Amino acid sequence: NFILTQPHSVSESPGKTVTISCTGSSGSIANNYVHWYQQRPGRAPIIVIYENNERPSGVPDRFSGSIDSSSNSASLTISGLKTEDEADYYCQSYDSSMFWVFGGGTKLTVL
Amino acid sequence: QVTLRESGPALVKPTQTLTLTCTFSGFSLSSSGMSVSWVRQPPGKALEWLALIDWTDDKFYSTSLKTRLTISKDTSENHVVLTLTNLEPADTATYFCARVWGVSGLGSFDYWGQGTRVSVSS
Numbered sequence: 001n002f003i004l005t006q007p008h009s010v011s012e013s014p015g016k017t018v019t020i021s022c023t024g025s026s027g028s029i030a031n032n033y034v035h036w037y038q039q040r041p042g043r044a045p046i047i048v049i050y051e052n053n054e055r056p057s058g059v060p061d062r063f064s065g066s067i068d069s070s071s072n073s074a075s076l077t078i079s080g081l082k083t084e085d086e087a088d089y090y091c092q093s094y095d096s097s098m099f100w101v102f103g104g105g106t107k108l109t110v111l
Numbered sequence: 112q113v114t115l116r117e118s119g120p121a122l123v124k125p126t127q128t129l130t131l132t133c134t135f136s137g138f139s140l141s142s143s144g145m146s147v148s149w150v151r152q153p154p155g156k157a158l159e160w161l162a163l164i165d166w167t168d169d170k171f172y173s174t175s176l177k178t179r180l181t182i183s184k185d186t187s188e189n190h191v192v193l194t195l196t197n198l199e200p201a202d203t204a205t206y207f208c209a210r211v212w213g214v215s216g217l218g219s220f221d222y223w224g225q226g227t228r229v230s231v232s233s
Contacts, residue, residue, distance in 0.1 A: 001174075035219035037158075044207055044226055045158065050219040090158055094216030099171050100148065100160040 002026055002095035004103035011109040016081050020106045022091030023073040030067050032094040034074035039088045039105075048089075049076060078108075086110045113137035115147075115208050115224035122230050127198050129229060133191040133208030140186050141166055146211040147191040148220060149182065151204040159204075163211060164191060198231045205229075 003025040012018040022034060034052050037045035047056055049065035052074065062079045074093075078085055091103040119131035133147060140147060148163040162182040163171045172180050181194045195202060205228050209220040 033217055033219070037220070039158075044223040045220070046223070047219055047221055050221070051217075056221070092158075092160075092220070096216075098174060099216065100163065100211075102150075102158040102160060105157045 002098045002101055004091050004093060004101055006089075006091060006103040006106045008104070009107040009109065011111055012081055014081050014083060014110055017077060017079040018081060018108065020076045020078075020089050020091075020108070021073050022075070022103050023071065024093070027072075027095070028069060029072045029074055029093065030069045034065070034067065035092045036063075036065055036074075036076045037090045037092065038085075039090065041087075045090065081110050083110050113210060113222040115210060115222060117206060117208050117224045117227035119206070119227050119229065121228060122232065123198055124233050125199055125231055129193075129195040129198055129202070129231075131193045131195075131206055131208075131227065131229075133193070133224060135189050135191070135208070135210065138210060138212075140164075140184055140189070140191070144212055144214050144218070146218065147184070148209050148211050149191075149193045150207045150209060150220070151202075152207070152226075153201070153204040156204075158207075161195075161206075162193060200231050203229065203231045 005023045036049035038048045039045040053065040088105045090105045115135045146165040149161040164182045179196045184191045205226040207226045208224045210222040211218045
């Protein structure tokens with residue numbers, strides 16, 4: 001089974017930079033796009049990064065994404081942290097046998 | 112403007128069948144590359160992908176739930192329906208529908224409904 005593993009939680013201070021990782025269990029994470037979603041409590045997810053490193057319109061350029069083939073992982077980086085960035089973040093990709101797969105989510109605390 | 116809205120019962124009993132409807136606007140499920148998917152989230156837990164139907168009427172299901180899931184579309188009415196049979200308390204979750212645009216699994220879930228809460232309890 002293809003699994004995307006994320007840290008359960010991360011925390012950082014306002015104004016700082018945080019990186020959330022997403023590691024694929026098998027194959028090459030670079031074979032398919034990785035997308036990232038932000039979910040605030042009680043709300044639906046919204047997309048913040050698509051196709052590894054593309055930002056939808058309206059998403060601040062403080063959000064960026066990358067792929068590291070050597071570690072089979074993707075990363076979401078948020079710079080200049082704001083309290084409004086506090087949320088759960090999910091990575092998502094595609095696998096030919098499991099189809100659409102979400103990571104377990106990372107709770108970002110900005111304190 | 113793309114919108115999606117989920118509807119269905121808030122409470123169902125174990126062993127019953129759940130039927131959820133996703134009503135959407137602002138795009139056509141007949142357009143090349145367009146799909147609608149269902150995702151659920153148990154309370155306090157992660158997102159779980161359930162099913163997807165694309166513009167060619169191809170259907171894809173979660174391997175762990177495929178024997179219990181059916182997805183269908185009514186293109187003329189802009190509806191996508193998901194049924195989940197033989198419900199159990201572990202199916203208690205918020206169910207979201209989302210638009211997926213892109214071919215061969217490349218697309219992202221770019222628009223989401225607000226979700227509908229379903230509790231399974233006797």
